[in-house]
Amino acid sequence: MWVFQFPQSVQLPQYTTHFTPRTPPKPPACSFTIKPSATTTNTNNNRLIQSLCKQGNLKQALKVLSHEPNPTQHTYELLILSCGHKNSLPDAESVHDHLVNNGFDQDPFLATKLIAMYSELDSIDNVRKVFDKTRNRTIYVWNALFRALTLAGRGEEVLDLYRRMNKIGIPSDRFTYTYVLKACVASECLISLLKKGKEIHARILRDGCDSRVHIMTTLVDMYARFGCVDYASRVFSAMPVKNVVSWSAMIACYAKNGKPYEALELFHEMMLQTHDSFPNSVTMVSVLQACAALAALEQGKLIHGYVLRRGLDSILPVTSALMTMYARCGKLEVAQRIFNQVDKKDVVSWNSLISSYGIHGFGMKAIQIFKDMLYHGVSPSTVTFVSVLGACSHAGLVDEGKRLFDSMWKEHRIRPGVEHYACMVDLLGRANRFDEAAKIIEDMRIEPGPKVWGSLLGACRIHCIVELAERASSRLFELEPTNAGNYVLLADIYAEAQMWDEVKRMRKLLEAPKLQKVPGRSWIEVKRKMYSFVSVDEFKPQIEQVHALLIKLSKEMKEKGYVRQTKVVLYDLDEEEKERILLGHSEKLAVSFGLINTNYGEAVRITKNLRLCEDCHSFTKFVSRFANKEILVRDVNRFHHFKDGDCSCGDYW
Numbered sequence: 233m234w235v236f237q238f239p240q241s242v243q244l245p246q247y248t249t250h251f252t253p254r255t256p257p258k259p260p261a262c263s264f265t266i267k268p269s270a271t272t273t274n275t276n277n278n279r280l281i282q283s284l285c286k287q288g289n290l291k292q293a294l295k296v297l298s299h300e301p302n303p304t305q306h307t308y309e310l311l312i313l314s315c316g317h318k319n320s321l322p323d324a325e326s327v328h329d330h331l332v333n334n335g336f337d338q339d340p341f342l343a344t345k346l347i348a349m350y351s352e353l354d355s356i357d358n359v360r361k362v363f364d365k366t367r368n369r370t371i372y373v374w375n376a377l378f379r380a381l382t383l384a385g386r387g388e389e390v391l392d393l394y395r396r397m398n399k400i401g402i403p404s405d406r407f408t409y410t411y412v413l414k415a416c417v418a419s420e421c422l423i424s425l426l427k428k429g430k431e432i433h434a435r436i437l438r439d440g441c442d443s444r445v446h447i448m449t450t451l452v453d454m455y456a457r458f459g460c461v462d463y464a465s466r467v468f469s470a471m472p473v474k475n476v477v478s479w480s481a482m483i484a485c486y487a488k489n490g491k492p493y494e495a496l497e498l499f500h501e502m503m504l505q506t507h508d509s510f511p512n513s514v515t516m517v518s519v520l521q522a523c524a525a526l527a528a529l530e531q532g533k534l535i536h537g538y539v540l541r542r543g544l545d546s547i548l549p550v551t552s553a554l555m556t557m558y559a560r561c562g563k564l565e566v567a568q569r570i571f572n573q574v575d576k577k578d579v580v581s582w583n584s585l586i587s588s589y590g591i592h593g594f595g596m597k598a599i600q601i602f603k604d605m606l607y608h609g610v611s612p613s614t615v616t617f618v619s620v621l622g623a624c625s626h627a628g629l630v631d632e633g634k635r636l637f638d639s640m641w642k643e644h645r646i647r648p649g650v651e652h653y654a655c656m657v658d659l660l661g662r663a664n665r666f667d668e669a670a671k672i673i674e675d676m677r678i679e680p681g682p683k684v685w686g687s688l689l690g691a692c693r694i695h696c697i698v699e700l701a702e703r704a705s706s707r708l709f710e711l712e713p714t715n716a717g718n719y720v721l722l723a724d725i726y727a728e729a730q731m732w733d734e735v736k737r738m739r740k741l742l743e744a745p746k747l748q749k750v751p752g753r754s755w756i757e758v759k760r761k762m763y764s765f766v767s768v769d770e771f772k773p774q775i776e777q778v779h780a781l782l783i784k785l786s787k788e789m790k791e792k793g794y795v796r797q798t799k800v801v802l803y804d805l806d807e808e809e810k811e812r813i814l815l816g817h818s819e820k821l822a823v824s825f826g827l828i829n830t831n832y833g834e835a836v837r838i839t840k841n842l843r844l845c846e847d848c849h850s851f852t853k854f855v856s857r858f859a860n861k862e863i864l865v866r867d868v869n870r871f872h873h874f875k876d877g878d879c880s881c882g883d884y885w
């Protein structure tokens with residue numbers, strides 16, 4: 233059965249457009265006299281300062297400024313811009329003082345420039361100082377402040393000030409709406425801000441601003457960040473006019489919220505519907521992410537061709553997305569080749585390469601790339617450490633992982649976040665070093681959260697550690713009350729420990745309607761079409777050929793010594809019944825389907841939304857030898873490359 237079919241030949245436009253970065257709106261220059269003595273005539277010194285600023289010679293410009301008693305508004309504007317470009321806070325503050333002494337401190341135009349400058353210099357205290365001292369507060373000054381605070385991640389402050397602005401009676405303009413919507417997601421505690429975002433949405437509708445493309449696109453973005461895909465999709469559908477940014481926002485929303493099918497479908501719709509605006513680099517990044525999520529190699533290649541034709545292949549985020557796509561489709565060597573061709577590699581390019589090797593289980597290679605990156609003078613980011621620690625975890629490199637984790641703060645001044653702790657717990661737990669894993673959690677400076685407890689529970693599942701698993705689960709049940717996956721994991725552990733009463737109790741709890749159950753699902757791409765298989769608890773004939781082959785394989789493999797891992801079945805049933813259930817697992821259906829539909833020498837590529845179970849793992853190993861077929865399976869954790877009866881993970885996943 234297939235749920236999604238991508239057209240085999242999409243007519244892709246053949247010409248290129250140029251990507252123009254969006255610049256913040258420019259408030260109109262105010263021209264009023266600030267104080268009677270201030271002159272607006274452009275003296276020679278003024279002209280000299282302006283031209284020095286344009287040449288980038290700030291030091292000299294400041295020297296001339298000290299001899300100019302009457303600088304003009306334009307002179308100050310250029311000086312402020314220069315200080316921002318030169319990233320010099322002391323110079324910025326001296327220009328600011330100078331301007332105040334010359335009576336320009338109530339000039340709203342310069343106030344917006346000062347706010348933008350201090351925002352660029354990351355000096356939010358100064359941003360607030362400028363704003364608080366400005367009595368003439370036009371909407372432009374408010375907008376400048378909202379923009380600066382949003383960029384600094386101070387969303388809640390923006391929303392407080394926005395309330396104040398409404399109270400004073402200053403009407404919002406389209407930029408205000410854009411900034412306050414962005415402010416709703418520029419904060420750590422997203423849940424409380426969703427309500428505020430919805431309130432602003434209502435106000436936009438009341439003000440009749442819902443036909444503005446820019447505002448509505450920001451709304452789509454906001455709902456996407458909150459994970460409210462339905463809301464985003466409703467706003468998007470209702471937009472009377474859509475531009476490339478709105479299409480990209482909605483495609484990104486699907487790609488980032490676990491709906492890669494929908495992302496590809498919408499991209500296809502975009503290609504059919506828009507005649508005057510073509511996908512840009514931002515669109516391509518999301519589309520490539522969707523291909524990566526589905527391991528849709530043929531689709532990905534098609535997109536790659538399009539990227540090349542449009543000349544988007546030199547844009548760094550696109551090359552990184554291409555690398556990730558190839559790596560996640562099992563083509564590590566292509567990812568490496570693309571990386572080699574990138575001229576100026578940024579931290580994202582390096583991160584992509586590190587995680588590519590990581591998910592394929594090449595931990596030492598990932599560490600080597602990390603060292604190369606440092607050698608090339610690129611500073612690691614928080615994502616780099618998630619990638620490299622993840623790589624250590626997949627390869628069981630405990631000591632290396634511990635060393636890297638220690639170096640985060642000591643050498644790179646990066647404080648470990650929840651994700652890094654989760655990696656460490658995973659690494660230590662998988663290596664059966666639970667005392668150390670527990671110690672890591674105890675010593676955490678931040679709340680462990682579901683990621684860390686989830687890692688611990690996952691590791692307990694591998695080693696069947698009942699007591700610790702119960703502790704981790706009780707925290708998870710509180711933190712993620714609707715996630716059925718945690719109940720299933722604990723039930724798995726009980727089943728392995730033969731604690732059938734507990735398994736029964738878990739199955740009862742799992743029936744609660746509030747629990748969101750994720751069915752096991754596997755995808756396979758055959759001749760540019762995606763096919764999806766869902767696990768069935770009972771073995772019902774659906775695709776006769778697939779099932780017939782499975783039964784045949786299973787019988788012959790048994791004769792050759794293959795033993796079923798029936799312990800993974802969560803029921804206390806007889807062995808034969810367990811075997812029937814195991815044969816219904818989605819990855820087995822996909823493997824069988826792949827064997828039927830691929831040519832000799834062609835590899836089978838499968839993606840699975842959950843972790844591969846032990847039985848499917850050993851089944852696939854056996855099939856790879858028995859049918860002489862290379863099979864690549866990417867499960868939720870990593871890559872498994874099955875060949876000649878072995879798996880690249882070395883049974884460690």
Ligand code: ZN
Pocket residue numbers: 817818819844845846847848849
């Ligand atoms: Zn399975």
Ligand code: ZN
Pocket residue numbers: 849871872873879880881882883884885
């Ligand atoms: Zn494996």
